[in-house]
Amino acid sequence: MRHVIAVLMENESGALSRVAGLFSARGYNIESLTVAPTEDPSLSRMTIVTRGNEAIIEQITKQLNKLIDVVKLLDLSEGPHIERELMLIKLNTEGEYRNEAQRLADIFRGNIIDVTPSSYVIEMTGDSDKLDAFVRAVDNERIVEVVRTGSSGISRGSRGLTL
Amino acid sequence: MELSGGEIIIRCLKDEGVEYVFGYPGGAVLHIYDALFRQDDVRHILVRHEQAATHAADGYARSTGKPGVVLVTSGPGATNAVTGIATAYMDSIPMVVLTGQVPQPVIGSDAFQEVDTVGITRPCVKHNFLVKSLDDLAITMKKAFYIATSGRPGPVVVDIPKDVTDPNTKIPYVYPEKVEIRSYHPVEKGHHGQIRNAVAAMQRAERPVIYSGGGVVLGEASEELTELTRLSGFPITNTLMGLGAYPATDRQFLGMLGMHGTYEANMAMYKTDVLVAIGARFDDRVTGKIEQFCPNAKIIHVDIDPASISKTIRPDIPIVGPVKQVLGDMIDTWKESAEDAEPQSLDKWWEQIEGWRSMNCLKYETNAEKIKPQECVETLYRITDGDLFLTSDVGQHQMWAAQYYKFDKPRRWINSGGLGTMGFGLPAAMGVQLAHKDAQVACVTGEASIQMCIQEMATCMQYGLPIKVVLMNNGYMGMVRQWQEFFYESRYSHSYVDALPDFVKMAESYGHVGMRVENPADLEAAMREAFAMKDRFVFLDVVVDPAENVYPMIEAGKPHNQMHLSPYLSSERELA
Numbered sequence A: 001m002r003h004v005i006a007v008l009m010e011n012e013s014g015a016l017s018r019v020a021g022l023f024s025a026r027g028y029n030i031e032s033l034t035v036a037p038t039e040d041p042s043l044s045r046m047t048i049v050t051r052g053n054e055a056i057i058e059q060i061t062k063q064l065n066k067l068i069d070v071v072k073l074l075d076l077s078e079g080p081h082i083e084r085e086l087m088l089i090k091l092n093t094e095g096e097y098r099n100e101a102q103r104l105a106d107i108f109r110g111n112i113i114d115v116t117p118s119s120y121v122i123e124m125t126g127d128s129d130k131l132d133a134f135v136r137a138v139d140n141e142r143i144v145e146v147v148r149t150g151s152s153g154i155s156r157g158s159r160g161l162t163l
Numbered sequence B: 001m002e003l004s005g006g007e008i009i010i011r012c013l014k015d016e017g018v019e020y021v022f023g024y025p026g027g028a029v030l031h032i033y034d035a036l037f038r039q040d041d042v043r044h045i046l047v048r049h050e051q052a053a054t055h056a057a058d059g060y061a062r063s064t065g066k067p068g069v070v071l072v073t074s075g076p077g078a079t080n081a082v083t084g085i086a087t088a089y090m091d092s093i094p095m096v097v098l099t100g101q102v103p104q105p106v107i108g109s110d111a112f113q114e115v116d117t118v119g120i121t122r123p124c125v126k127h128n129f130l131v132k133s134l135d136d137l138a139i140t141m142k143k144a145f146y147i148a149t150s151g152r153p154g155p156v157v158v159d160i161p162k163d164v165t166d167p168n169t170k171i172p173y174v175y176p177e178k179v180e181i182r183s184y185h186p187v188e189k190g191h192h193g194q195i196r197n198a199v200a201a202m203q204r205a206e207r208p209v210i211y212s213g214g215g216v217v218l219g220e221a222s223e224e225l226t227e228l229t230r231l232s233g234f235p236i237t238n239t240l241m242g243l244g245a246y247p248a249t250d251r252q253f254l255g256m257l258g259m260h261g262t263y264e265a266n267m268a269m270y271k272t273d274v275l276v277a278i279g280a281r282f283d284d285r286v287t288g289k290i291e292q293f294c295p296n297a298k299i300i301h302v303d304i305d306p307a308s309i310s311k312t313i314r315p316d317i318p319i320v321g322p323v324k325q326v327l328g329d330m331i332d333t334w335k336e337s338a339e340d341a342e343p344q345s346l347d348k349w350w351e352q353i354e355g356w357r358s359m360n361c362l363k364y365e366t367n368a369e370k371i372k373p374q375e376c377v378e379t380l381y382r383i384t385d386g387d388l389f390l391t392s393d394v395g396q397h398q399m400w401a402a403q404y405y406k407f408d409k410p411r412r413w414i415n416s417g418g419l420g421t422m423g424f425g426l427p428a429a430m431g432v433q434l435a436h437k438d439a440q441v442a443c444v445t446g447e448a449s450i451q452m453c454i455q456e457m458a459t460c461m462q463y464g465l466p467i468k469v470v471l472m473n474n475g476y477m478g479m480v481r482q483w484q485e486f487f488y489e490s491r492y493s494h495s496y497v498d499a500l501p502d503f504v505k506m507a508e509s510y511g512h513v514g515m516r517v518e519n520p521a522d523l524e525a526a527m528r529e530a531f532a533m534k535d536r537f538v539f540l541d542v543v544v545d546p547a548e549n550v551y552p553m554i555e556a557g558k559p560h561n562q563m564h565l566s567p568y569l570s571s572e573r574e575l576a
Ligand SMILES: Cc1ncc(C[n+]2csc(CCOP(=O)(O)OP(=O)(O)O)c2C)c(N)n1
Pocket: B393, B394, B395, B396, B397, B398, B420, B421, B422, B423, B445, B446, B447, B448, B449, B450, B472, B474, B476, B477, B478, B479, B480
């Protein structure tokens, strides 16, 4: 099962490596990990996407909680939540493909943010499935490079993961 | 009062009530050593290798419950300390390790004696800190002691760049009384509803077993454990780390369980219907094959660390909390509810257990020519009236000591259980002896293990530590040899300990007393003679039967009911 875990942690050097180290030392899988400071500069918020059966996910959350730098965490996938990821994708648009690329970007609500005679850079946000779908939809031969941030997650409703 | 960084560190140690710092100097900690020189509140014990500093601090901590403190320099000082830090981490021992670091302006430049200490130690500490400013120093020290000693204890490393201890920079010293860490809240109390459920299950049990571990020792809950066990009349088994938490000479005690546990303890585990696990973590050396672990039991698990619960075995009734408080609550609840409903009679269960016990699984064959290692431990037990602080190294001798020395009190049996660190025994004994000046302290060891920290005989001489080393010299890395005999058709690949030194001369060259015993008839007298030298360090080289194996034995990954018993027992039974 895929799980999305939101972690609020001390914004200290080394905190990220504690989390990354925990996952590699215990052999847990990380699909993606994003981190940045929050509105409170002393705190960072991390979104970890991982996979595992119930027992593994239980251990992951317990072991994360055990890290002294972790203030709070929430398994977002236990309730309604939203995930968004940003992708920047550069396509080779030489010849016929310019129109097709633009049409696909429109359908997926992407923005073309850099244009040269032979290329587009398209910016797109969405959940990971949508970005996967876009990557599948464009002609594979046309992809120059893909940059994805990994998912950031937040719960739906009025409550939040705060201090 | 204005103090420099070095002075602040020493003042913090004093304010924490630290008696001893185990350390070794070097460039990055010279300012701290200078501050040490100018005071006499905190006593520094100079070891001969940084690994020994950590083990000595560890032995001090295990025997007192107070945190052990270590001071080492950057680079090789810190890396040498890592084995001892990992040892303490695996057994949840409170320890604060101060490491020097190169000055901040050169961090990251591969400066002389620079290593990323915080990075190297991260996976084997409860937490670590790099002190970046003098202003953070005192509060970081406070946090380090608080984290190391609270909740599930563990080692904390404080890495201190040399510029932070500069004697020319001084600031006012304030040591906080208390510290709040918003991201760290150890559980203070077990859930009462869960405790009631547990007690109800225990009172309905027909074949209960209490299985308790190192957590009871660390949590100072030995009295409560004993009371609950007596109150309930349940049989009890201890892990290697939990020995002494329940008096081993008591009838309800089944001995140690697990890979080298007793027949009765392991059989009881296999047949139990309610298992009460207290401060134990279901280590693989204890559980054997997970799928067949206590196959018919309802499992109650009490632990202070939520992550210990369901890590390998999923309990039916988990209770997260300090063992002392939880056991106290269990006792009260038991007393209240026992008035309403009479608990199950355990007579039949005890009858079955006594049947297993009558097998006498620890029996061994004595020999007129060769000293049996088991006999060596039994003699040690007898001549010391079971009243030793006994440290151990790692191997067969460790298992024999655990099996044959009956510990009636907690904090008396001191060994590296989780990491299994050879070289632990002698330096750990130094920490124990310093903490307990008038107590008898001994170290059982093997000729391979002792050579891993043997240089500490010099430390013992310098500080006049009257430790007794009991070397069970079988000429082999016996535990390795045993596995090779069983699982590699006796191909003894590199497990013969060749070119052994003359240990008697070696001890003498350090200024100590050395003795060697080869004949079973001389063993007891030699031991008595050694222990009679109250104020001398004595190295007793006991030549034991090299072919002896540790029994019973459950092969790794096998269930509790599949034990190899000593061939001597089976031959004896055939005769009968
Ligand atoms: C530092 C370290 N290296 C290797 C081992 C693996 N090991 C476990 S027991 C053992 C043999 C110990 O031999 P000895 O000290 O003579 O004890 P004996 O088993 O003979 O009683 C070895 C090599 C270990 N536990 N620790």
